[in-house]
Amino acid sequence: MSTNDPELYFAEDGAPRSGLFGDIYYSLQDGLSESRAVFLGGCHMPDVWQGKSDFSLLELGFGTGLNIAAVMQLWAQTRAPGAHLHIFSVEGFLMSAEDAGKALANWPELGDFTQGLLAQWPKQRRGFHYMDFPQWGVSLTLGLMEVRDALMQWQGGADAAFLDGFSPALNPGMWGEDVLALIATKVRPGARLATFTVAGFVRRGLQAAGFEIEKHPGFGRKRERLEAVFAGEVVTRPERPRKLAIIGAGIAGCALVHQARGLGLQIDFYDSDGVGAGASGNTAALVTPRLDAGDNEISALFADAFAYAGQLYRRLCPEAIIGEGVLQCEATPRDASRFERIAGQAAFAPEDIELFDAGEAADVPQAKGLTLNTALWLRPQPVLEALLGGEATIIAKITGFQARPEGGYSLVSDEGANLGPYDAVIFACGEGVFDMDYAARYDLKPVRGQVECVADIAPLESALSWGGYAIPLDGGFLFGATHERDDRGTEVREADRARNLDSLAKAMPERGARIASGPFQSRASIRVMTRDYLPVVGTVGEGVYVMTGLAARGFCLAPLLAKALLAGIIDVPSVLPVVAESLLSPQRLERVSSV
Structure with a gap:
């Protein structure tokens, strides 16, 4: 309890x-x-x-x-x-x-x-x-x-x-x-x-x-x-930043805009290709936490973020929610005992997570696993638009930033323009982080993922995850995704589609056989991953901040992490537990220079 x-x-x-x-x-x-x-x-x-x-x-x-x-x-x-x-x-x-x-x-x-x-x-x-x-x-x-x-x-x-x-x-x-x-x-x-x-x-x-x-x-x-x-000497709190720049129009950047507007902060919002052009732009997305059997600070962080994200989306953009409830199927023999421990964790409300047995899930009658009753599957684009609340996106490819002699920063675009000034700059640009000079200091990896959309005469009753995942859509479903490290290619690949089909067929043989010939609408995008599979949130220099590495949990993590990052920028108490702050710090991923 x-x-x-x-x-x-x-x-x-x-x-x-x-x-x-x-x-x-x-x-x-x-x-x-x-x-x-x-x-x-x-x-x-x-x-x-x-x-x-x-x-x-x-x-x-x-x-x-x-x-x-x-x-x-x-x-x-x-x-x-x-x-x-x-x-x-x-x-x-x-x-x-x-x-x-x-x-x-x-x-x-x-x-x-x-x-x-x-x-x-x-x-x-x-x-x-x-x-x-x-x-x-x-x-x-x-x-x-x-x-x-x-x-x-x-x-x-x-x-x-x-x-x-x-x-x-x-x-x-x-x-x-x-x-x-x-x-x-x-x-x-x-x-x-x-x-x-x-x-x-x-x-x-x-x-x-x-x-x-x-x-x-x-x-x-x-x-x-x-x-x-x-008692003690009263110290005046620093003035709020007069203006912020937020770079990146995926879920991380849009969540930052939403939180910044709620705090009354003045912002400019940049992206090279527009809202949801990158990994946050798939046809559908899951809002699910990372499940850790250890019942530790990491599992608590994901549980807190999961509860907050679901509450926010239900309040802000209910029309974007396709459905609720995700089946997490056992993928290995050890998952049975692992899932039992997860279902008993106090970080989740008892009614939100429970075990299911073979025969209880129509889409996967042989499977056992966990039911995440309050997990959502949703349409990303209306979520991003709701978070922005009408905030205009400035289309520009930001390649770096420069300190100004009088304080603050200017942004540098690929066309050589100096944009600003800004008191603080936040990079939430997903794959674009690899084009920034400072990124070389940190151990970050690009991961390519491809998903497929296909029509099907028999609708899925629920979203499912088994290592791969499937999300119901009107008249069909989305499934995937591949996972290729150190690969920034975004072209559609037949080999990746074959791997997605193989994964689907193992989880749902009849459905996999029925849709094997397609036609498919495929999409590939790049996410950022870290060696410990945790996000990166914090400062990479005075007045310069980063929020990246959300990997496949962006729609779960971004609202809370945006709230936490902005609290630090305006010098108010963090909303994250103290341990979580250190778990997410960019400094943990700094590369050791060889001299």
């Missing part, structure tokens, strides 16, 4: 209570007034964020989401134009969306904000869960795990903190001295902290961690509450 059961019930007075801790979720007098007085007022909101383009909030104890709905409302009413609120909230005892909706229904004045939360409410899984509210300039990351794990995995850098767990007397683990010390490592000097409790060991723990505390009159039956400020 991913998060623990709070044993929630609604008492006769209608208030939600935790049977596990024997405590209420909010004041019986008026939970919203309590939230505004203790937490928003205790952190001096909205004054504390006036004049800031970005503000980061840490909350321990997400609960019903009431505090977050209240702070989102206040932020939306008072923020500077284009400013963005970044929230990290921890919850180890997640209630259901149904229970949260019942609890929040008491405050119709928060209706838009509570409905926004409920529409993106997480499932029962362990990991980081992401919610976007671009209409209010808010991003929310939920750490669905024990508080110490969540704090250690979060990069930190909060401007304010709410401590709103259950009572210290009933849930002392959340208020331990080690937790308070961890909080101190996750806030900026000058950060404000608010909590409802004045328990002695909490006050002493905060003081020992470096907070200056003050008691203030409490709310309702509570006589006092705490406000605190983290």
